[in-house]
Amino acid sequence: MDQAFDIDEARIAAKVGGITAAHVRAVDGNQWAVVFTTPVGTPELVTTRQREPRRFRDAALALKALRDIGILGAVVEMEKWNTAAGKPPAWTRPEQSKAMKVRHQRAAADAELEQRVKETIGPNGSEDWTTNERVVAALTEKIKDIEVQKVIEDAITAGPSSSRPRARKS
Numbered sequence: 014m015d016q017a018f019d020i021d022e023a024r025i026a027a028k029v030g031g032i033t034a035a036h037v038r039a040v041d042g043n044q045w046a047v048v049f050t051t052p053v054g055t056p057e058l059v060t061t062r063q064r065e066p067r068r069f070r071d072a073a074l075a076l077k078a079l080r081d082i083g084i085l086g087a088v089v090e091m092e093k094w095n096t097a098a099g100k101p102p103a104w105t106r107p108e109q110s111k112a113m114k115v116r117h118q119r120a121a122a123d124a125e126l127e128q129r130v131k132e133t134i135g136p137n138g139s140e141d142w143t144t145n146e147r148v149v150a151a152l153t154e155k156i157k158d159i160e161v162q163k164v165i166e167d168a169i170t171a172g173p174s175s176s177r178p179r180a181r182k183s
Contacts, residue, residue, distance in 0.1 A: 017059040017066075018049060020082065026051065027083040035087040037075045039094035043101050045069040047079060047087075070101050126151050 018026060026032050026049070034050035046066055047058035058067045058078070069075040072089060079087050126148075133145040143149060 016054050016056040017064060018056045019059055019061040019064070020078070021061070023049065023058060023082045032084060035079050035084045036090055037072055037079070037087050038090040039072075039092065040068070042093065042095035043070075043098035045072050045075040047075050070103065123155075126155060 023032070031051050032049045033052065036048045036050070038046050038048055040046045046068060049056050049058070059065060060067050067078075069078070076087060076089075079085075129145075129148050129151065133148050
């Protein structure tokens with residue numbers, strides 16, 4: 014690989030006419046890569062952040078990416094395609110999955126708390142919710158969570174403290 018293009022770099026190169034051809038190649042049996050031909054080399058499509066070769070689960074997804082880039086013609090090279098291998102499993106993102114589960118749990122807890130407050134207040138809103146110990150305890154916990162979260166966010170926003178004493182060199 015002479016050089017590499019991420020999706021944005023490929024869009025720019027395609028717009029200015031810097032890509033003379035696009036190839037969708039089978040790699041590793043059942044994954045697909047996109048390689049471009051330019052006047053100065055053959056860059057491969059890479060991921061934006063890690064700059065690793067971008068792989069697609071099937072050729073249609075690679076062709077869709079080319080269309081999004083602005084390239085409407087491509088050569089499909091199936092030489093290394095293993096039709097018996099099947100489609101590779103979808104990539105997972107466990108850290109995002111975990112964060113989403115936490116968000117859903119918080120949303121469910123908030124909905125439950127709101128329902129408890131509504132039940133305590135009553136249908137016409139005349140009851141005093143502050144006399145219900147369960148509701149008051151739940152609200153107190155919620156407020157503590159919000160305050161702790163605010164302190165954490167403020168600390169992150171502020172960044173490292175410049176007032177911290179520095180170690181002396183001996």
